[in-house]
Amino acid sequence: MRAKIAKTLRIRGIVQGVGFRPYLYRLAKRYGLNGFVRNDERGVETVIEGEAAALEAFLQALSAELPPLARIDGMEVHEIPAAGYESFEILSSHSSSDKSTAVSPDIALCDACLAEMRDPCNRRFGHPFITCTDCGPRYSIIRTVPYDRPNTSMARFPMCDKCRAEYEDPASRRYHAQPIACPECGPVLQFWRKTGMEKGRWEVEDGEQGSLIEKAAKMIREGKIVAVKGLGGFHLVCDASNAEAVAALRRRKRRPSKPFAVMVKDLAMARSLAQIDAGEEALLRSKERPIVLLKKADPYLSAIVDDPIAPGIDRIGLMLPYTPLHHLFFDFLDVPLIATSANLSDEPIIREGKELREKLGGVIDAVLDHNREIVNACDDSVAQIVAGRVQWLRVARGIAPLTLQLDKTIDKPMLAVGGNQKNTLALAFESKIVLSPHIGDLGTLEAMEYFDRTVKTFERFYDFKPQIILCDLHPRYESRRWAERYKAKNPSVELHSLQHHYAHALAVMAEHNWRSKALAIVWDGTGYGSDGTIWGAEALLCDAGSFDRVASLRPFRLLGGERATREPRRVALAMLFELLSLEEVLALDSPTVAAFKPREIRLLHQAWKRGANAPLASSMGRLFDVFASLTGLCQHLGYEGESGLRLEAEATRKSMRGDAGELLTLREGQIDWEPLLKRLIRGESVSASAFIHALAESIVKIAERYPDLPVILSGGVFQNKTLLERVLPLLKNREVLLPRQVAPNDGAIALGQVWWGVSGCGASTP
Structure with missing residues (x-):
């Protein structure tokens, strides 16, 4: 033997x-x-x-x-x-004092469960909470690890004998599927209807599960707005083909122009709204089920200006159903559905029915709720295909928590608190980095409560207490203020601050496990510079320990400070003041000048001369705003990045013919916009396509100065698909490092901050 x-x-x-x-x-x-x-x-x-x-x-x-x-x-x-x-x-789970297992993200309903839910002979026929080990809720229901039923919000639902038998059978697809349930023992739907115009008058209606879904669907067909509970929070849902319903949602939610995400029944319905290639189809159908940004379909494309879903742009965000309830909903509806996060402006997605009815009672007409608690809120992920690759724009449901493995073990646990917009958290301990799902903008008390709750969630998951905290250099970022308060309560904690754009570069390094020298082109809206000015179009010569700023955009003033980030006309006017006298500006035949009264221009000129509430900035995002203003595309922004999306739409409609001539120059480490401005002042035609191509060429000119280094492209401006697809062929002979699993925008800042920490560096700025 x-x-x-x-x-x-x-x-x-x-x-x-x-x-x-x-x-x-x-x-x-x-x-x-x-x-x-x-x-x-x-x-x-x-x-x-x-x-x-x-x-x-x-x-x-x-x-x-x-x-x-x-x-x-x-x-x-x-x-x-x-x-x-x-x-x-x-064997049963074993407890120790060392918590470090990765927490799985929530995953879309699998084909096997969908087939069972559709089978009249199956005991889970029509069950809106069907799941197995290959699909369903994970992160949104877990309180702590290990991932066992008592540690989830399913603990309140005792299993029936049949579910228990499946749960304990190693040969079953539902062996230790913690959310396992059936109509006999699982969660149930609840339908709430508003009984009067008053915000707080609601009553719950009883009925069979299917009849409650049918009631909600009937209200949507009638043009009403219904809140529907998903995996990580509520969606506000209405008929996307009903222009009056969409307009009512915009009016009630005070969202005048920002695009809405649309949920479609199947790929056939998706193709009626968008042009979809093989890669985009695969992304739509993936187990992550993100919102996918797609080119609008003809003839829908021809009406982009008046399109109520995504006005003024040529893109639309579509997603397929990802929960059993979504699939059952489409049994009663054959129209695309607006499915936007249920929240007030700049606040986190709402996860509790009571809070929803209190806060959004004036927005919604009914609620389709259920009694399975959402422990951890989580928004939908957003992605697009660029140059044949997936680019994540928001890392959330289906993707996060995202765990990256380190090539070494670190001694001190670290917490990076990210930026102020599109915030995420990053933890580093043992030999891993964990990136939280998207938290959002930290501009409200509710957002900071969500931020704090997310910190506590990950502390609970991993018995995590940071010994090092990393934050942004900006003194007024709420994430930094939180870090400073934490440090005050815990004096032994080390606190380090990193420059914003350097953190963008570091995030890409983290994904590629890169610590050596690289040239990072980081373009975004704004970030606090090491010199106290506003940066936003940076070329950084950097490694994992330090950086040098080797090129940037010629600075200009933001007239009105923060207000200028919402009004492209203010930034464009400041640039005109750089090149023309006040009287020449007043006499100019320009969409920018026409957007002001003469008295306003005189007052703003005084502010520009004194530098009063007019900080210097070198922001590439604002240069997009300037072009949009001077060419008459938009003077006010309804949402961040609107000018860039409108420029993309314009660039795809018009060719570059007639655009000969240099638009941007590179002199002494500055990208100079003066040639562009002079041509627009003279009334010459400059297309959006030519403008974007000039930006791509300026990147190449900078890269040519450092021929032996890989090029990193990051920052929110590189969400511009047209720009990225222009510049990549121009860099075809260079090694280009792009974000792969995280976004190029500020959602990656925390990852960059923590990469600096785990690389063992001792200083945040050169």
Whole structure:
């Protein structure tokens, strides 16, 4: 008889709640191995015992046949004395004081569950909470690790005998699927209807689950606005094909022009609204089910100015149903649905029905709720395909929490608190970085409460207490103020601040595990510079420890400070003042000048001369605003980035013919916009396409000065698909590092901050 050997395996990654233990059970049975497997706070621990050849075959097969949602980030294998196990068992979770297992994101309903929900003979026919280990809620229902039912919001629902049998059967797709439920033992829907015009008068209606969905759908067909509970929060839903309903939602939500996301029943409905290639179809159908930004379809494209869903732009954001309830909803509706986050302006998505009815009672007509608590709110992710690659614009449901494995173990746990817009958090401990889902802009008390709650969530997940906190250099960012308050209460904590655009570059380095020298082109709206001015169009010569600013945009004044970021006409007027006298500006035939009264121009000229509430800025985002103003595309912004989207729409409609001549020059480390402005002042035609191409060429000119370095492209301006697709072919002979799993915008700032920390650096600025 051949001698048996034994090994212990400690496996880290997304290995809980994804069918990993029954997978190991089946694998061990296949190779005749004995031992056990169990969850703990660090991941999965298993002991396997048997003949050497069988153990080797087990280890080779382990990573090759993973369950759909599982991911192995690291594995330690040690040989131990054989104990004489007689079978292979799945044991109950083991508790220790070391919490570090990755928390899985929420995942869209899988095809197997969808088929069961559609089968009249299945006991879960029409069940709006069907799930298995391959799909459904994870992050949104978990309180702490390990991911076991008592640690989730499903703890309040005792399993019936049939569900319990599936839950305990290693051969079942629902073995230890923590949200397992059926119509007999699971959550139930609740339908709330407003009973009067008063905001607070609501009553709940009883009925069969299907009839409650039908009631909500009937109200939508009638042009009403219904709040529907999703995985990570509520959506405000109305008929996207009903212009009056969409206008009512805009009016009630005070959202005059910002595009709405649209949920479509299937790909056929999606193609009636958008042009979709193979890569975009795959992204729409992926298990993450993000909102995907797509080119509008003809003839829909011809009406972009008056389009109530996404006015003035040629893009539309579409997503497919991702919960059982969404699929059941479309049984009663054959129209596209507006599905926008339920929140007030600049506040986080609402996750509780009571709060929803109190805050949005004047916006909605009814609520389709349910009694499974959302523990952790989570917005929809947003993505687009650029040059054949997925670019994430918001990292949330389906993607985050995002875990990145480090190539070393760090001694001190770190917390990076990110920026003030599109905020996320990043934690670093042991040998991993964890990026939180999108939190949002930190401009309200509610947003800061959400920020603080998210910090506590991850502290609870991992028994995490930071010894180092990293924040932005901007003294008035709410995230920095939070960090300073934390430091005041915990004096032993180290606090470091990093320049905003350097953090953008570092985030890309983190994704590529890059610490050496690189040339980073970082273009965005605004960021606090090391010299106290507003930066936003930076070329940084940097590594993981420091940076030098080697090029930037010629600075200009923001007339009215923060107000100028919402009014392109103010920035354009300041640029006109740079080149013309007051009387010449007043006499100019320009859309910018026409947007003001003469008295306003005189007052603003005085402010410009004195520099009163008119800080200097070198922002590429504001240069987009200037072009939009001077060419008459827009003088006021309804949302961040609107001028860039309008320019993209304009660039795709008009060619570059007639645009010969230099628009931007590079002199002494500055991108100079004066040639562009002079041509527009003279009334010459400059297309949006030519403007974007000139920007791409300026990047190439900077890159040519550093031919041996990889080029990093990051910052919110690189969400501009047209710009990125212009510049990449021009850099085809260079190594270009782009964001892969995180966004190019400020959602990546926390990752960059923490990368500086884990790289062992001692100073935040040169």
